[in-house]
Amino acid sequence: MTRKSRRLWLVVACMIGLGSAAALTLNAFSSNIVFFMAPSQVHAKPPPADRTIRLGGMVVAGSVHRETVKDSPVNLFDVTDGQAAVTVRYEGILPDLFREGQSVVAVGTVNPDGTFRASEVLAKHDETYMPKEVAEELRRSGKWDPRFGKAPDAASWNTMTAADTKKPATQTPDGN
Amino acid sequence: MxxxxxxxxxxxxxxxxxxxxxxxxxxxxxxxxxxxxxxxxxxxxxxxxxxxxxxxxxxxxxxxxxxxxxxxxxxxxxxxxxxxxxxxxxxxxxxxxxxxxxxxxxxxxxxxxxxxxxxxxxxxxxxxxxxxxxxxxxxxxxxxxxxxxxxxxxxxGQGMNPLLQDPGLAFHPPILYTGYVGFAVPFAFAIAALIEGRVDAAWGRWVRPWAVAAWCFLTCGIAMGSWWSYYVLGWGGYWFWDPVENASLIPWLTGTALVHSAIVVEKREALKIWTVLLAIGTFSFSLSGTFLVRSGILNSVHAFANDPARGVFILGLLALVIGGSLLLFAIRAPQLTTGGLFSPVSREGLLVLNNILLCSICAVVLTGTMYPPFMSLLFGKTISVGKPFFDATTIPLAIPLMVFMGFGPMVPWKRAQMWPVLRRLWWAACVALLALIVATFRMRDILAVLATATAVWVICSSITDITERLRLFRQPLAQSWQRARSLPRAVFGAALAHAGVGIVVLGIAGMSQAAHRIVEVHVGESEMLAGDSWTLTDVHPAQGPNYSALVATIEVRHNGRLITTLHPSKRTFASQHQTTTEVAIHTNLMADIYGVLGDRHGDDANPTYVLRLHYNPLAPWMWLGGLIMAFGGALSLSDRRVRVGAPRRAKTVDVVVAQ
Missing domain, CATH: 1.20.120 (Four Helix Bundle (Hemerythrin (Met), subunit A))
Known part of the structure; x- marks a missing residue:
């Protein structure tokens, strides 16, 4: 083998390695990227039924109830961003930190009837935690400013005005 | 005071x-x-x-x-x-x-x-x-x-998150950090070599033990972290492809490449510039991994805004260390003498392939980790990529890596013929083919089938490597024993580490066949999963040092014979208003039986309990394989060639330095 062909071999091997990595990445991006949507966005523009999305918002107080289908527990709850609410249907154990009035992210698909079928429900293991997307969405809709303490109770949101968010929330014992 | x-x-x-x-x-x-x-x-x-x-x-x-x-x-x-x-x-x-x-x-x-x-x-x-x-x-x-x-x-005090009160997590950070920080030594060697303006075989030999040591710790740390998330978080999985986890995987991939390319520097004085770059890159990834991801700067803009001084300081420091070393590399690297080129069919050729594939995997993981935060920073779009993305990209690259890994240790240096290597490996190939056929019938996913076959191939070829070197079964046993004693420990270490990779991959492939069910039962009711019958026989309250718990008793029977009794529980920590689930795991090394106790529902007279039951085939192999890999690395560190016979620099030393 000449020196030239050896160098060529090295270059070709590198190109194949990185090329296939790039091809695999692009291919996987086109089918596996999961977009985040707020309930109002789902209402305005429902995604196709085969598209997995992340739905985030606050769990509406008093909306959580359960059914049992063929020995499996099914949880139903409403998720809101203060403008619209989507009913989520989740078969499984809700995470330890799932609470009414707290933020949640559900991964799944939107059914044709507008309800959401979750394959996964995430509530981070930290009480003061709010998923960034949820906080961003709440801020955008003018319901809450995360700089001023904990999120208000979800039940009060639909009646809340933007002015309420301006005054700092009262400090809770564990909010600091 | x-x-x-x-x-x-x-x-x-x-x-x-x-x-x-x-x-x-x-x-x-x-x-x-x-x-x-x-x-x-x-x-x-x-x-x-x-x-x-x-x-x-x-x-x-x-x-x-x-x-x-x-x-x-x-x-x-x-x-x-x-x-x-x-x-x-x-x-x-x-x-x-x-x-x-x-x-x-x-x-x-x-x-x-x-x-x-x-x-x-x-x-x-x-x-x-x-x-x-x-x-x-x-x-x-x-x-x-x-x-x-x-x-x-x-x-x-305010107390600690109860999730962190676990012996597994207690020792995970120091080991992981030792892995991260250990790559500072190869990095320092690389910078020193750039300042000196020369890299030679002796440099490769000095730097390799440090890289191997750091690699062992990092491997152990990652395995422990994955084990912790498996048995503490109770979600039944072992790897979440979360940025924090990826931050440890990325330096592991480049570190593995470094450990291999340093061999080429040591034996053949080639790949020198590349090895220096890998040493710089690995430590840079370790640094940015620990500080950017752990401090949450990338994940959440808020963490950055909460304490601007901290964020600016750390970004400045990272820019100084990483940027400075890359600048030095750009200035000095062209002055390093390049090594010879070599033929594709040779040990060094396969080590180059190993490096290319490991770095491709690293690039893919890096892209998957960095793309979402960059999209949200630049375009305000919130997206995420998860397991499907990483499975679809990393496994197709890992499979050829494993195939070449089987050949690697058997191929001689410089110039090799493929035929003698194949002749020695034919039985390993047969076993791998058999595994492929068996797996095709047992597994649904094509990638899992291929992963199983290549994992078996890697394990068998590691065994072949050792038996061939010992001339086992072709010579009297006493002679083979003599050979085993004179064979450097590094050879055993490498074979063990490679076999460990095969075992990890088998575990991962087995886990892709895991079964789970979520059920809601009264005490005394049974459910079927993976051919076993799971019966909830009792639930009773218990008191711990700083928590109160609800403990369940689940009997698992196979054809009426009691296999094990699981005691999953749910703890409530009063001081933090937090509940944690304690998973119960029974393992027979071939599969884990994994039970989680969920919520209690219904009236007090006749409550129902939600249970999550998992059957995880080959799950323990993932951590066992990780430990075997780390042990292989440690074994090669104990090689006496590392300690005695201090390598001498080539004769040209004084001439070059005097310039």
Whole structure:
């Protein structure tokens, strides 16, 4: 083998390695990227039924109830961003930190009837935690400013005005 | 008093590190033996100061000194002693101090074990380590001081997240950090080589043991972290492809490439520039992984905004270390002599393939990790990529890697023929083919089938490698034993590490066949999963030291025969208003039987309980394989060739240096 062909071999091997990595990445991006949507966005523009999305918002107080289908527990709850609410249907154990009035992210698909079928429900293991997307969405809709303490109770949101968010929330014992 | 002592020791260490960064460099340039001799002394001094400082912080935590803010925020009187100690590194300030302490221990190790290095090289390596250490100690002192006092001192601390009160997590961070920080030594060697302007076989030989040691710790740390998330978080999985996890995987991939490319430098004096770049890259990924991802700067813009000083400092420090070393590389790399090229069918050819594939995987993981935060920063779009993305991209690249890995150790250096190698490996290929056929019938997913076959192939070829070298079964056993005793331990280490990779991949492929069910039952009812019958026989309350628990009893039977009794529980920690689930796992090494107790529903007279039941085939193999890999690395470190026979530099040394 000449020196030239050896160098060529090295270059070709590198190109194949990185090329296939790039091809695999692009291919996987086109089918596996999961977009985040707020309930109002789902209402305005429902995604196709085969598209997995992340739905985030606050769990509406008093909306959580359960059914049992063929020995499996099914949880139903409403998720809101203060403008619209989507009913989520989740078969499984809700995470330890799932609470009414707290933020949640559900991964799944939107059914044709507008309800959401979750394959996964995430509530981070930290009480003061709010998923960034949820906080961003709440801020955008003018319901809450995360700089001023904990999120208000979800039940009060639909009646809340933007002015309420301006005054700092009262400090809770564990909010600091 | 003690916290002040700790603070003083930290400040002292920072000063010594600054001296360690500057004086030996001047000494090495002027060939001043006295200034160069300062390097080991300062490195050891800095190590002692930081160990003292860390001991002071632990002392404050044990003695419940809540006037120290860090202790008040993360500890409590009722916390068990073990977690008072381990809680020290369970928070940002403490973990930065731990990080700095491990770095100083690395410096001390180079000072103590690197006596056979040329004094100029040793001085420069220690100086680079000192420079990095000084930066992070300054960061610790100015923006995240663990010794800061709080006034008035609270009567009791706020306690630690109950999830972190677990022996597995207690020792996971120090081991993982040792892995991360350990790559600072190859990095320092790379920078020293760039300053000197030369890399040769001896350099490869010096740098490799440090890289292997760091790699062992990182492997162990990742395996432990994955095990922790498996049995503490109770979600039944083992790897979430979360940015924090990826931050440890990325340096592991480049570190693995480094460990292999350094062999080529040592044996063939080729791939030199590439190896230097890998050493710089691995440490850069370790640094950015620990600090950017752990501090949450990338994940959440809020964490950055909460404490701008901290964020700016860390970004500046990272830019200085990474940017500076890459700049030095760009200036100096062209001056390094390039090694020879070589034919594709040879040991070095396969090691190059290994590097290309590992770096491709690394690029894919890096893209998947960085793309979402960049999209949200630049375009405000919130997206995420998860397991489907990483499965679809990493596994197709890992499969050819495993195929070549089987050939690697069998192919001779320089120029090789494929045929003799194939002839020795035919039985391994047959077994792998058999595994492929069996797996095709048992598994649904094509990638899992291929992964199983290649994993079997890697394990069999590692066995072949050893039996061939020992001439086992072709010679009397006594002679094979003689050969085994004279064979370098590094050969056994490499074969073990490769077999460990095969075992890990088998475990991952097995886990893709895991079955799980979520059921809601009354006490006394049975459910079927994976051919076993699971019966909830009892649920009763129990009291722990700082929590109250609900403990379930689940009997698992196979064809009426009792296999095991599981006791999953749910704990409620009053002080933090938090509940945790305690998973119950029964393993027979071929499969894990995994039970989680969920919520209680219904009226008090006849409640129902939600249970999550998992059957995880081959799950323990993943962690066992990880430990075997790390053990293989440790075995090759114990090779006497590493310790004795200090490598000499080539004769051209003086000529080149004198230029």
């Amino acid at each position: 003690n916290p002040e002592l700790g603070n003083f020791a930290l400040a002292l260490a920072c000063c010594m590190a600054a001296g360690q960064a500057i004086l030996p460099l001047i000494g090495a340039n002027r060939r001043d033996a006295r200034l160069m001799a300062l390097a080991p002394a300062l490195a050891v001094g800095q190590m002692i100061a930081l160990i003292t400082s860390f001991a002071c912080l632990i002392h404050a935590a044990i003695t419940n000194d809540f006037s120290v803010q860090n202790v008040a925020a993360n500890s409590a009187v009722s916390k068990p002693l073990l977690y008072k100690i381990t809680g020290v590194w369970g928070n940002h300030e403490g973990s930065v101090l731990l990080w700095a302490m491990i770095l100083s221990i690395c410096g001390g190790a180079v000072a103590l074990f690197g006596r056979n290095l040329p004094s100029a090289l040793q001085a420069r390596v220690i100086a680079v380590l000192g420079g990095v250490a000084a930066g992070f100690e300054l960061f610790c002192l100015t923006t995240s001081n663990p010794f800061a006092r709080v006034w008035p001192a609270p009567l009791d």
